[in-house]
Amino acid sequence: MMKASVKGKYDGDKSTGVGSIAFNAGDLKLRAIMTDATLVAGPTLNGLSLAVEKPGFFIVEYNVPKKDVRFQFMNTVRIAEKPLNLTYIHSRADNRTIVDGSLLIDPSNKLSVNHMVGTNNCKLKYTYAHGKIATFEPCYDFAKNAxxxxxxxxxxxxxxxxxxxxxxxxxxxxxxxRTSKSTGSFKVCASVNLAEEVKTPKLTAETTWNLEM
Known part of the structure; x- marks a missing residue:
């Protein structure tokens, strides 16, 4: 089965688009991702990336114009009978490695850590889910001490x-x-910087359409 998705984003006076095509090849999923830069001035290789994925195990993504390879490996171990999900991400061109871990304490409580190896960029997040209705997430950023x-x-x-x-x-x-398997999804965001004297809201909107063939 082949799946296609198209995402459009509006940010102020700028609009962008991203499209992807994926299909299954046994246990693997093959995916091509294109941005509007791939087609508007082309077709060109700008904004094109290719990926091979084994869901739950690894993703290898190749950025064609940058000639950059990004590796992502996932694994789950158990600590005191609790599942600890681990993700290792490495980008060759940036020589950047990120380790992400999340410990599911119970259905309502989760502890997550995100760390960039070799730096003080580390975030510790606690997630509390009140049933399926509300979620509260405080996060401490060690690099910003905030x-x-x-x-x-x-x-x-x-x-x-x-x-x-x-x-x-x-x-x-x-x-x-809103996320819907039948009609796709959309997101509308508004933000304002309270530190600015003139508090001008910034608006963004994005929507995604999914298609199975």
């Missing part, structure tokens, strides 16, 4: 309203999103 907070609540079935606040930049954000 807290980030987010609260989300499900409304009207598939709709989710989310509020975020970054204490280091004093950035307040609101997001409304």
């Amino acid at each position: 807290w980030d907070f987010s609260v989300s609540r499900r409304v009207y079935g598939d709709d989710v309203v989310k509020a975020t606040y970054q204490t280091s930049s004093k950035l307040l954000g609101m997001e409304w999103s």
Whole structure:
């Protein structure tokens, strides 16, 4: 089966688009990703990347114009009978390695760590889910020595309203999103920097259409 998706994004006075085509080859999934830069001035290789994925195990992605390879490996181990999901990401061109781990304490509580190897960029996040209705996520950024907070609540079935606040930049954000297998998904975001004298809201919107062939 072949799956295609198209994502459009509007950010102020700028619009962008991303498309992907994926199909299964046994246990593997092959995927091609293109941006609007691939087609508008072309066709060209700008914005084109190719990926091979074994879901739950690894992803190898090749960025054609940058000639960059990105490796991602996933694994799950158990600590005190609790599942610990580990992800290792390495980008060859940037020589950047990220290790991400999340420990599911119980259905309502999860602890996550994201660390860039060789730097002090490390984030520790706690997630509390109140049933399937609301989620509260405080996150501590060691590099900025600051807290980030987010609260989300499900409304009207598939709709989710989310509020975020970054204490280091004093950035307040609101997001409304909907995910549907039949009609695709969309997200509308508004943010404002409370530290600025003129508090001008920034609006972004994106939508995704999925198609199975």
